[in-house]
Amino acid sequence: MKNLLFFERLDRFDNIIRKGPGNSDYSTELKPLLLEDVSIAYFYEEISKTHNPKWLDFFCENEEFKKIPQKIPAKEKDTWIIPRWSLTSILLRNMVQDDENKVVEIMENVIPRNDNIWILQDYIEIALVTNPTNTKKLSSRICEWISVGNYPIMMDQLGQLISKLSKNNFYYEAYTLTNDLLNSSQESSARMRNLDYWHFETIVKGPICSDLFVRQPKKTLDLLCNTLINYICLETKNTESKHSIYDYSNLWRPAVEDHEQNRDTSDKKSLLAASIRDLATEILQETHDPRVITELEERPYKIFQRIGIYLRSQFLDLMQPSTEKLVLKQNILNDVSLRHEYFYLLRNHFKNFSKTTQKQYLGYFADSNFSQEWHMLHFPKEDFDCNESKEKFERWRYKYLSPISSFLAEPWDEIYTNVVAKFGENKHVDFPVFTSGPHWGYKSPKTVKELMSMDTEGLKKYIENWKPSDELLSSSYEGLERTLTNVFKQGEFVIPDLLLFSELKPFYLRGILRGLSEAGDQKIMNWHKLFSFIKSILDKENEYFDEDPTLREYPGASSKSLTYIEIARLIENLFDRKENLIPLGFKDDIWNILIRLSEDKESPSVSSEKEDLLGKYPSDSLTLSLNTVRGIAMRCVLIYISWLYENRDEEQFLIPAETKEFLEQRLDLANEPSVIVHSVYGEYFDFLFRVDRELFKSIMSIIQLSEGFEGHRQAIFDSYLQTNSPSFSIFPFLEFVYWETLRYCQSIRDQGGNEELSNVEKRLIEHILMLYWWGTFDERSMCLHHEIFFGEYDQRYRDYAMDFVGRSLKRIKEEMPEDVKKRLQTLIKERLSIFRYQNKPKTMIRELSLFGKWFASEKFNYEWSINLLFNITSDIQLIERPKQVLSVMNKNLPKFFSKVIHIVENIVCYDEDPSNLIYYRDVLKDMIEKLCSLAQEKEDLLALNRVVNGLGGKGELDLRDFHYRLIKKILE
Secondary structure (H helix, E strand, C coil), rough: CCCCHHHHHHHHHHHHHCHHHHHHHHHHHHHHHHCHHHHHHHEEEHHHHHHCCCHHHHHHHHHHCCCCCCCCEEECCEEEEECCCCCHHHHHHHCCCCHHHHHHHHHHCCCCCCCHHHHHHHHHHHHHHCHHHHHHHHHHHHHHHHCCCCCHHHHHHHHHHHHHHCCCCCCCHHHHHHHHHHCCCHHHHHHHHHHHHHHHHHHHCCHHHHHHHHCCCCHHHHHHHHHHHHHHHHHHHHCCCCHCCCCCCCHHHHCEEEECCCCCCCCCCHHHHHHHHHHHHHHHHCCCCHHHHHHCCCCHHHHHHHHHHHHHHHHHCCCCHHHHHHHHHHHCCCCCHHHHHHHCCCCCHHHCCCHHHHHHHHCCCCCHHHHHHHHHHHHHCCCCCCHHHHHHHHHHHHHHHHHHHHCCCCCCHHHHHHHHHHHHHCCCCCCCCCCHHHHHHHHCCCCCCHHHCHHHHHHHHHHHHHHCCCCCCCCCCHHHHCCCCCCHHHHHHHHHHHHHCCCCCCHHHHHHHHHHHHHHCCCCCHHHHHHHHHHHHHHHHHHHHCCCCHHHHHCCCCHHHHHHHHHHHHHHHCCCCCCCCCHHHHHHHHHHHHHHCCCCCCCCCCHHHHHCCCCCCCHHHHHHHCCCHHHHHHHHHHHHHHHHCCCCCCCCCCCHHHHHHHHHHHHCCCCCCCCCHHHHHHHCCCHHHHCHHHHHHHHHHHHCCCCCHHHHHHHHHHHHHHHHCCCCCHHHHHHHHHHHHHHHHHHHHHHHCCCCCCCCHHHHHHHHHHHHHHHCCCCCCCCCCHHHCCCCHHHHHHHHHHHHHHHHHCCCCCCCCCHHHHHHHHHHHHHHHHHHHHHCCCHHHHHHHHHHHHHCCCCCCHHHHHEEEEEHHHHCCCCCCCCCHHHHHCCCCCHHHHHHHHHHHHHHHHHHHHHHHHHHHHHHHHHHHHHHHHCHHHHHHHHHHHHHHHHHHCCCCHHHHHHHHHHHHHHC
């Protein structure tokens, strides 16, 4: 039976179905056919169309319902694939309409207990369509599942199931299912943590607070209270909830009522608290039973006391005497965690309290109550100081008089007025922390439009005089700085008066510099004013930079270094302009600025310790040079030389003497030991080779230094690798560095380096491959390319090399020279020979599969390409970019179509992941249509039929007609 092709097995299935369940032998006729998931699903789908429940008895007799599919280890570590089971997902789901009781009996009594979540989903879906009695039967099995697992993908269906049970008066089952769903044992607490808020809200606000509550109000309220306790225990890691009262509810639910301070809209505890409040309110409106409030207050944790106080405020008439007693309790009055609800109660009902209660409450705050005992009660860890303690007493009194200030009469209204005059009014005394404004980001006191509406003098004065308030999340220096950036980026009116702003705080100057740097090419600069503005900043003393509150955003940095970096980046961007270029007459101004930046020693952005580390890890030097004052300044110096070179009057170009002297001084290791500075030379290595050979030789003198200077050499070379393409002219000078870097990278890998290739490794491989296919290597040169591919180097280098060639071929638009093609063709043929000679090692499979990218580029002779593709796919049955490969073959289908059929068979039939078909299904079906008409030889027809059946086994059942057409042609 295994030798039957896929569609041949489907024919056998059709024959068995036609004979019926009583006329087929399970072990000899059916069981050998149940191989892959697609054919099994087809079989059960076709059976369900017969509407014959006797098939259910047939599978029960042959114990097919006891063969639960086992989970399969996935490729990713510690993960599993849980397969669907066609018996439940197709057969039982479809047959439930034909014999509901039989289906439920099988699900309840025949199918073994298991942990397959897809079977659970089938149970839920079937339970939703059966009659209520059968739904009740299945709910117990469903409860067993969800009590030990995490099934958020099924929350919608579970909510519908709770509603159905509730509406049909199966309260116990609905309650049990809900409790198991929202709560868990300690062993499965991960489910509570991972339960998606959206699904959680759907359950709580949907079936629980509507259907279940309508029929079992008090039990539903208890359920939600217990769930909230469990969540608090889980997050506070306190399992002894009855002995604990602190729950940090002021943080996750600042106000019991709906309030702007309840900002976390995804906290499940807050949602539960709001639901408990609303359900308790509905019960009180219906029953007027004060025990609802007292039972809530008796529960552990402050949140229940807070809800109780809130409800007392809403239903004061139910229990006013006990509420007035509660207001006067010292432990309630002084409890910060209850303060908001306590003040809410006072604010709404103090006027309704009895005169005795009002008098006794106010008596707590009389001057006569101030004493050392009062101080020790409220500030037990502080020494008593009469004056300081008296002030604290007055603040405390003001706080508790605030919620009743509108009810105060003589002499209390005068006392309150005097305290407000002394300390100022606080409208939010009931919140320990009150937040306002946006949740994130920096806020500016003025918009860009408002600032641009001012004249320059007014703008400067406003910036100088504005101060941020102490209020949380209010406007800040950072916010105004960033708005100022947009003003100077967009506003032409500020350019003529730049010097006017030179005395602003350093963080504002950074905002201005950043705005000028980001301005487009079209913006016309007043170059004299601009360079004068920059010089005025450079002339400032170090003390000027000391006052900078925005440094909290840049830990470890100095205000001066950050400002100088913005100057250097501005100069760099000015050189990149395509329009309104810097006039050559300002070259001396630019040079003086660059000298000042390059020689700055007072504000290093990187500590000497960090620079020492660069000797061991030189590849960091390029990144650091992009973020340090001297690194960016050095880059600007070399850009400055390039600018002079492009604007030269004569063919002969000489670097100005002072600039050349400066560059040579920086190459003196005694004068400049920093690899950050030296790495910049690597970026402009090729340029300096062309414009000044003497300077080039000076750089080479550092590269050629031996022991002790490897970090400097590598810093220059790594920067060269990452920012330049390889050069024919420079390669002879750097050949030994290529070798040293390759060996160094491999040594790091031998010591257990990262799995991913570093940028340096990638660029090194790219350089070597480009040099190879350009033909740089001659007989006397040591072949780096040969060393990578045939030496003892990491296989990832070869994989990346083949991938890089494939990507490069795709990008090349012009025709490739024949000698380049021959070198690449020789390379891939040699790699295939090695693969076969070494008995097909698995490590080389990805390397060879990348030929798919080469083939898809269509840069090589088609006959050569198709033959090599045939050989590779015959060996590894895998190819990269299958859709592009198939498209190229489809375009040239009449050529070598016999080999094409076998290539398609190798690509499609041996692909273990059916989901890959989605990417090339359409082109494949188009190919099959054409190949069916082209193929005539029996061998080709058989191979094509195997392709068609292979696709059928991956779910492409609509290809069945092709199978019959091919069989017909074979028989003819």
